Amino acid sequence: MLTDSFARRIDYLRLSVTDRCNLRCVYCLPAQGASFSPREDVLSPAEIERLARVFAGAGISNVRLTGGEPLVRPDIVEVVERLARVPGIGDLSLSTNGVLLGALARPLARAGLRRVNISLDSLDEERFRAVTRFGRLDEVRAGIDAALAAGLSPVKLNVVVARGLNEDEVAAFAALTQSAPLHVRFIELMPMGETGFFSKERWVPLAEILAAAGPLEPLSGAERPVGHGPARYYRRPGARGTVGVISALSCGFCASCNRLRLTSRGLLVPCLDGETGTDLRGPLRRGADDGELRRLLEETVRTKPREHAMAAKAEAAAANPRFMCAIGG
Ligand code: SAM
Secondary structure, rough: EEEEOOEEEEEEEEEOOOOOOOOOOOOOOOOOOOOOOOHOOOOOOHHHHHHHHHHHHHHHOOEEEOOOOEEEEEEHHHHHHHHHHHOOOOEEEEEEEOOOOOHHHHHHHHHHHOOEEEEEOOOOOHHHHHHHOOOOHHHHHHHHHHHHOOOOOOOOEHHHHHOOOOOOHHHHHHHHHHOOOOOEEEOOOOOOOOOOOOOOOOOOHHHHHHHOOOOOOOHHHOOOOOOOOOEEEEEEEOOOOOOEEEEOOOOOOOOOOOEEEOOOEEEEOOOOOOOOOEEEEHHHHHHOOOHHHHHHHHHHOOOOOOOOOOOHHHHHHHHHOHHHHHHOO
């Protein structure tokens, strides 16, 4: 079992499999000039499996694949297949923008993927294109349908809420949970990214999001959809799905943080907001044995900070030089 210096149990890994993305969401990546890692710098499926075995042996039981956009990796089905057979990984999930999910949902489910989170910030075609810069809403809708049809469950929709972008769509998103088994999670905008998009004016506080989502009943543990993150869940009366909220700034979620992040280049990062991490790719490629990799993992867990410093960064957002895509959102 992995425990950090603040007695938090660490059992959740967010594993970025690529820093590339097929969209350029306005709050995440610049329209032009984003630099992506050369392919040889990115961990191979075999390297990912090797690290996952070490992590699982140390107590990591939940793995979420993320990016960048994980589905742009041509070998993503192989990555899932390899991870699904690692003993100890009980929950294998994936975050995606959904663009390529229409074709991939079934092969991924067959390979052992349990569930997906699909990011979607607008239900309006034109606005969706404006947010993602060149995305097509019908492709994401097809991806959602394919995920449900492939039996991936639960299917969660992640909606980043920003003023002037989509704060007027909160009610419409919440209404999607009424007749379909969809779990819509509203995410407060965070001061991440080099796009300069974050500002206090654009930030919509949690209380305002909840008020706009309509009548909601809080859900107890057993009623919540499977997950290991910091969301708080509610249900609209009579709805099949749920409404969740995730807030990095309004209510710090660090006290219950259970996660580590591994970038696609093999950097193990103990906090989303952290500036540094531990290189695992170097030792891995130099032939480190499992014991050495596990020692590096345990040392990194011990450096996990008590809490992130995003509130301060919100004040100086423009100075924050990291892309969510690179760190694995
Ligand atoms: N491409 C995948 C996807 O779209 O889910 C995975 C990577 S993406 C970086 C992960 C999540 O981070 C998405 O839901 C995205 O909306 C969110 N995200 C990116 N930048 C953000 C920011 N500044 N504030 C809040 N959420 C952000």
